[in-house]
Amino acid sequence: MVRTVKGVTLTPDERKQVGYEKIKTHTCAVTLPNGTSCAVTYTRWSTSSHSFAFAEPLTCTQAVYAPIPNGIAGIEAKAASLVDTLFQQAQQQEQVTMRQKAPSQRTMPFKDDGPQISARLADQLAGRYAACVQCTSGTLIRVGGTYSTPDMPLKEIQDGEYKAIRLVNGQHLVVGICNRAAQQWEVPVFLPTPVAAGAPSIPCAHIAEELENCAGADAADATVSNQEGDPLGGNEA
Numbered sequence: 001m002v003r004t005v006k007g008v009t010l011t012p013d014e015r016k017q018v019g020y021e022k023i024k025t026h027t028c029a030v031t032l033p034n035g036t037s038c039a040v041t042y043t044r045w046s047t048s049s050h051s052f053a054f055a056e057p058l059t060c061t062q063a064v065y066a067p068i069p070n071g072i073a074g075i076e077a078k079a080a081s082l083v084d085t086l087f088q089q090a091q092q093q094e095q096v097t098m099r100q101k102a103p104s105q106r107t108m109p110f111k112d113d114g115p116q117i118s119a120r121l122a123d124q125l126a127g128r129y130a131a132c133v134q135c136t137s138g139t140l141i142r143v144g145g146t147y148s149t150p151d152m153p154l155k156e157i158q159d160g161e162y163k164a165i166r167l168v169n170g171q172h173l174v175v176g177i178c179n180r181a182a183q184q185w186e187v188p189v190f191l192p193t194p195v196a197a198g199a200p201s202i203p204c205a206h207i208a209e210e211l212e213n214c215a216g217a218d219a220a221d222a223t224v225s226n227q228e229g230d231p232l233g234g235n236e237a
Helices: 011-018 071-099 118-126 150-159 204-216
Strands: 023-031 037-046 049-054 059-065 129-134 141-148 170-178 184-186
Touching: 011 170, 023 071, 023 118, 023 204, 037 071, 037 141, 049 071, 049 184, 071 129, 071 170, 141 170
Parallel strands: none
Antiparallel strands: 023 037, 037 049, 049 059, 129 141, 129 170, 170 184
């Protein structure tokens, strides 16, 4: 219970802060697990009915059916407590979107000039994550094995497993997700930890040629799937 010193007069804003006045709406910002800021709009419907509308990139509304005490401080604390669950749900939905065969607004390729993978390989790797080299054009070229979650590619990059690749002209290592409809690797929106890896010069075209030779496109059966026995290594069992 909030207590104030007797005889002290609070301003309207102070009364809202400590919970003496009912707050119908409030806007604040929360920090997502990847460090991105996300705006949140709170709406009070009744004592035990509230909603939190999260802006991009989460773009969702979460209802809360319980009293929220302590005024603005309590509202902002509740908004922050919802972030981890909503971020995880958004990450799972992103994987579902990446597995879709029909193009949608999210699955349309950002660029049409990058190295694309075969439709057969895209079908098999849809929604999977891998360490990639990102060129200044935005094109992603896979250099590691594929996984169902981004944890292992992140660890591989952070542990320096790709330091043999020299990065030049603004290239850097990122975690990519395979977009089935676009038949290419893209930077996922919902990555729990931001990657900042500048590794020790293989130009993008050289890497793309090597990976194309490894993947074998549609011509080879054994090397098309890298879920088992990936020529690049590092895949899940």
